[in-house]
Amino acid sequence: MLTQNATINRRSLGIVKSISKLGIDVPQQVRAEVQIYEDAERAHDAAQSDYDAAASGLRTAEADEFDTARDGFIQAASDLLTFVQGAGTALIDAAVHRLNAAIYDASPAWESAIVDQFNAVVAQHELNEVAGNLPDLGDPRLINVLSFTRAQGDAVDRWKTASGQLRPLWEAYKRIATHHGHEIGPVNSNNVATNMFTACILGHPGTRRTLEAAAGRLSAMGSVPRPDSVQRYAEISPFVVPVLHGYELNLSALADAAAIRRRVQGL
Known part of the structure; x- marks a missing residue:
């Protein structure tokens, strides 16, 4: 052009x-x-x-x-x-x-609508409520779905179904974030700040230790090649990251996520 x-x-x-x-x-x-x-x-x-x-x-x-x-x-x-x-x-x-x-003028309303739709999908499928039943997909012994309990199978099905609905919302959210100069993870381990920010976009980690652990998992998701233990979560990633580290999946607006990160890190 x-x-x-x-x-x-x-x-x-x-x-x-x-x-x-x-x-x-x-x-x-x-x-x-x-x-x-x-x-x-x-x-x-x-x-x-x-x-x-x-x-x-x-x-x-x-x-x-x-x-x-x-x-x-x-x-x-x-x-x-x-x-x-x-x-x-x-x-x-x-x-x-x-x-x-x-687009800049319209994006706050778009961002708010995306956040509302995203969290409505999370609530509709009760993802946070069933998160405790998710099996450890990183354990190679559990690759066979026949080994899942009924509760585990239900949790996996809910997360997979919801992830298909969350994906286009997440992609649109990332486009808006990029338009405003933000980088969103998962990215490789060379960009810790981006993964920490992304961990706070997806929910409220609560503590610095939890934030660092969630960012570490996002880093593994952003690496090439991905470890097998991470790849097995690909279909429900990065949405599953918060619940794997003990906090709820709840999408926040960019400004709110930045505030969450500052509070958690004590900045």
């Missing part, structure tokens, strides 16, 4: 798309800015298409139509050059800036 903002804009459009898929309201202002960007992008694509067609016309025009084809090509080349040399870049950059500003 013409601009370095292309990657940023794909992320921005991804936020809007993920929010829309969740059934969360996308304000008219955001939809209007998406349209402005798409129109700007189409203008460049149209200029390129016109140039290609005019260039082809030079090769196929009849002799008595060549002058007209030449004039059309010169105009198409001039229009495309205008885009390439700055006008198109400025237009798209402006559209990206406008869209990102609109």
Whole structure:
């Protein structure tokens, strides 16, 4: 694409798309800015298409139509050059800036809606209530589901079903967090701060020791390759991390999670 903002804009459009898929309201202002960007992008694509067609016309025009084809090509080349040399870049950059500003304004309401939906799914499936019945999936002796008790099997089923519903909410949450400059785990052990923050997003660890243990598990989840003991939790990760360390799964807004981390760490 013409601009370095292309990657940023794909992320921005991804936020809007993920929010829309969740059934969360996308304000008219955001939809209007998406349209402005798409129109700007189409203008460049149209200029390129016109140039290609005019260039082809030079090769196929009849002799008595060549002058007209030449004039059309010169105009198409001039229009495309205008885009390439700055006008198109400025237009798209402006559209990206406008869209990102609109998303920034809308994101607090989106974040709140995601948190509410996420925690409603947790409550609906009683994930915290049945967490104590989850078997130790890190124990290779328990890989065979036939060894589960009825309570253990029910807990695993609830967590797997709920995780399928939580995943798109979590992905949308992470997109918003990235838009605001946050990195969300699991990530590898080189980024302890991110894993600690993520542990607090997923719930309230209560103590520094619990926070460090949860962050350590997130670090293992973010490593490549993952240890087998961690990989066996993949289908319900990272949501299962809090309950594996004795605190409830309860998604918090970014600002609230930052406050939780400060309190737990005594900062």
